[in-house]
Amino acid sequence: MSCSPDMFPHPVKTYRSTPYDRIAPRNATFDGAGKTVVITGGATGVGLSVANSFAEAETSRIVIISRSATSQQKARVELQNRHPKTKVELFQGSIDNIYRIKEILNQVGTPDVLVLSAATSHKHVPTIQIPDDEMEENWNINVLAQYKIVMAHLAMPKPAGAQKTIVNVSSACGQLIVPGLTGYGPSKAAFTQMVSHLAAEYTPEKDGVRMLNFHPVRDKNADADKIATIVVDTLDTCLAKEDYEGVSRLVLKDGHWRDHLASSLDFRTVKGASNVIFFLQDNSAVEEIIIERDTDFRKPHFGPLNLNGDPENITFHVSFRASHGTGRGVFRLLDEGTGWVISTVFLSLQELGGDQEPEGTKRPDGPFDDEEKKIRNWQDRRTEANEFKERDPAALVVGAGQAGLMASARLKMLGVDTLAIDTNDRVGENWRRRYHSLVLHDPVYFDQMPYMPFPKSWPLYTPKDKLADWSEAYASTLELNIWTKTKLVSSQWDKGESKWTVELERTQSDGKTEKRTIRPWHIVQCTGHSGKKLVPEIKGMDSFKGDVLCHSSDYTGVSQEGHDIYRDYYEHGYAVKMVQRSSTCVVTSSSITNVGLADADLWLWGMPPELFKAQQSKVSGLQKDTDSEILKGLEKAGFKCDDGTDDSGLFVKYLQRSGGYYIDVGASQMIADGKIKVKHGQEITEITAHGLSFADGTSLEADEIVFATGYQNMRSQARITVGDEVTDRVGDVRGLDKEGEFRTIYRRSGHPGFWFFGGNFPLCRYYSRLLALQIKAIDTGVGARESGHYKVREGGGSKPSDDEVLVLN
Structure with missing residues (x-):
């Protein structure tokens, strides 16, 4: 059969960012009176939003099918409070139980509109970590179960309105490539395509059936800015009134406030809305926060909370004014279903008081003496x-x-x-x-x-x-x-x-x-x-008769410095043996280069450490996928790799240890190819006249020994x-x-x-x-000395003495 590409409905290339007036709930041409709408997954999220829209159009009867009785009751209260004319009915059931779904449909009667909003997703992790049963569940629920419900609805008699409408709530993940959603995204895309095929087969004219795919997206232009403005304006009002409980209500229950010299002259990361109250009570220097809108990246926009694409949030940059200076920062807002709140705040001081750096119009004159204003060489x-x-x-x-x-x-x-x-x-x-x-x-x-x-x-x-x-x-x-x-x-x-x-x-x-x-x-x-070079004390070091016995700083370990030295030795014709006592976190330089660095410093340091560590864990998983071949080669060669502290990768390991990692620019391939040999997991017990002895009783001859063992x-x-x-x-x-x-x-x-x-x-x-x-x-007397934290001193003053201490809770 020959098919024209324009024969069947297909997704548009770009999402519309403004609503269609024709299908707005209050459009006079849309009358919900006397109609019944069944919504699977209608108790939360997009499904509940759909229910509210139909109720706003004065639909007579809305039937919600979902698994959670608690969520259903909350949804009923919300809908009936907002739209008392609409009757709301609740049925518990899982969409993968077609017998229960048929039972509900028979009890309800043929609905005028069937909205398929329920779906499932596996955890957002590298594909290799997705269990087979979770992958199967995604395809069973998101494709086969949905198909069976559609077939059950098509088999029912026509409703009083004489036309059936089936709406599939699709997902942007069905159109976009999102690493780590290998089960969810393609399964949503598959059923969306299936609905398009069914829509070509079952038509309003021939069968009295309309089938639609609905891709839920937010208005990515006006809404983000509007939401951010409301949050920041409310925050400014609370700060001005010293209403710190009001501030806490704007913050996610387990949200973070990260502060680098802004509210206090110290580095603080406070977790939890309740703890933000205590922090601001003791550190109330911030007076005003202003949203930056000078670039697309800085102004409020929807996007992923992190580089992995989950979850969606509103991110924007801010400038702020404090009693002791000005600075910049990054806000991240999150909607967990109860409205937009602050997930993370990051404020970093840039200028102290009126002391601006001599740049631009503040630049020095050049030929003139700063004090006497005389020209001097x-x-x-x-x-x-x-x-x-x-x-x-x-x-x-x-x-x-x-x-x-x-x-x-x-x-x-x-x-x-x-x-x-x-x-x-x-x-x-x-x-x-x-x-x-x-x-x-x-x-x-x-x-x-x-x-x-x-x-x-x-x-x-x-x-x-x-x-x-x-x-x-x-x-x-x-x-x-x-x-x-x-x-x-x-x-x-x-x-x-x-x-x-x-x-x-x-x-x-x-x-x-x-x-x-x-x-x-x-x-x-x-x-x-780091400190002084760390040279281990090993029995027999004075007896070595080879050419070189030194620390890597003067030119046996396996971090960045060690790998490069091994590679250098090999390329100069030496037979090289690497002694590895524990394990090393290895990534290739290409997998790091591909990570975006836009507005790098503020973005990087603006992520609270706990969230940054979790994010880096996912980045580490993606890097492992990218580097899988070289990592397999290293393991086969006897070189032991790790995923960093708590599987959080190279960057966190560097921040915590300043060692135990390697960004590969060639030495790893030499190890995998057997050009650089590896001795793993054994302590050196003695340096002999012509080599080394190990705890397992083996020995190794060597003409030169280099200790790349790091620093104190x-x-x-x-x-x-x-x-x-x-x-x-x-x-x-x-x-x-x-x-x-x-x-x-x-x-x-x-x-x-x-x-x-x-x-x-x-x-x-x-x-x-x-x-x-x-x-x-x-x-300048703005900051007082103390053993733990700083606190801004009102009005500056003379230089504080050693004994002047401000105690912070």
Whole structure:
């Protein structure tokens, strides 16, 4: 049989975003009087909305079929309160029990309209994780059960109105490709197609039957903005009145309020509407929140709550005004069937008071001296500023890698006089001296630094020496004050003056050594997000007679650094054996590159840690599907992989451990191919003269041994920087606290005037601003010192003493 493509009804290419007047419930041409409408799944969700629309059209009788008696009773109350003229009848039954459905239809009589809204869906997980019985259930209920109900209705006599109407409530998932909904989406599409075929066979003219597919979508233009406006306006009113119980009523029962220096000068994530009340009672700095509408991405729009496509929410960006500054944030609204409420709030401080960064119209004049307004040679002014001959820096940044550079740049932009020191001969040497084959494993989008983006022609993955040169150019272009070839000899905290006394030893350009004493308010340790290199103590290390026995930082483990070194050795003709004690989380760089990074920093850090971890668990599942072949090859080669902490993948493992992961750029394939051998799960018991011995009694000969065993906690380096007395007052660095925020790093360390700062490029780019804002707040008297949390001080004031503490609940 030959078929024209226009012969049968087919889905439109785009969804209409405004209602059709012709089928609006109050259209005079639509009269529900005397008609009976049966709705499966009519007690909740779309089915209940359909019931309300028919009731609004004054339909005489609405019959709801669903499984939950509780939901049915709630639906009856809602419908009868809104539409008292409509009779509502309730029947319990599951649509996959055709005998029960036929019994109900016979009792009701032939309905004028049959609406098929009931359906089922499996969990939204990678397809390989969907149990067979759930997959079968989706097809049985969403296709076969629906088909049987349609056939039962067609077999019934014509209703009093002489025409039967069958409406299939389809789903956008039946038209869109949604990874992880492999059973639900295709089953909805299959029945939608079946209805189209039946509609071509059973026509109003020939059979008195109309069959329709209905694709429920929201008005994605006006509604999202309207809903967001109502929520934010109500929130602003509550904040102005200090009605924090009113605020809590706008928040999902288990919603999250994430706050980075906005309501308080601290990092907080509060879970639960009731806890939001207590948080805002103690931290009431936010005064007004304004919806941003300058781009399509920022303005209110419907979309998935996360990258996995579930559940649908309204997302929008905001700006806010607080008593101590201004900032930006992200809101996510969710409708769980009782109306739109706030699922997550994220507010992040951007500016402190009237201190705007010198950009755009605020940029410096250039040739003029800042104070006397006299023209001076730029190089003379830079040399004078960098030497600190007649002044002390307010902040001393120890280390001039990416963390030190970004921290210095942010502090400079806030007017905090800053000196950075580094023991290397040049800025960027920390990259130049790394192993020869190193390229960054994060794509270029991740690795931008503030104020000076890479050129558009920059390679996707940055070579180490190119990044070293860029770091040097960054420091020069932004006029950062940096002393290279300088080491910190000693430091002493003066509690009375809230200042440090720091002894420095600096090698000048002529080779002479200069000793300098400076007195900064703050020391920021930027010597790497880890501490001293971690070299295991193993029996016999002194007896090794091979060519090399060293730590990977000087060039046996299996994280990022280790893999690259193994690959480098192999490519230079060595026979390489990898010793893996536990397991590693592995993903390919391509599976990371495909994750969108639009408005990356606000979007990324705006997700509360608990939800972010859950989302990353699903992302990890998708990455495993993408990387399945290489992962199978690794397992076959004896290399053990894991899915990260609580199956949450690489990113969460990095945030919590700073290790135990690998972004593959080639070494994994070498392992899978057997080019790099693996020894797994055995501790090294002894280093012998010509190799290693293991706990299982085996041994391995080696000419060179490299320990890629990672680094100690940042506190180990702090003992060198500020001594034991100060270090003993600070907590362990990195990892997450009970609210999911970083411990110790980026925030008050536990000792006044001492800060930890480090991490990868995205972490440093985002948190460098917040570090600088905290330091500026203390220096201007806006933020008070305390051992745990900050609280905004009214009206600023003089610099607080060490003993000034504000206790927060």
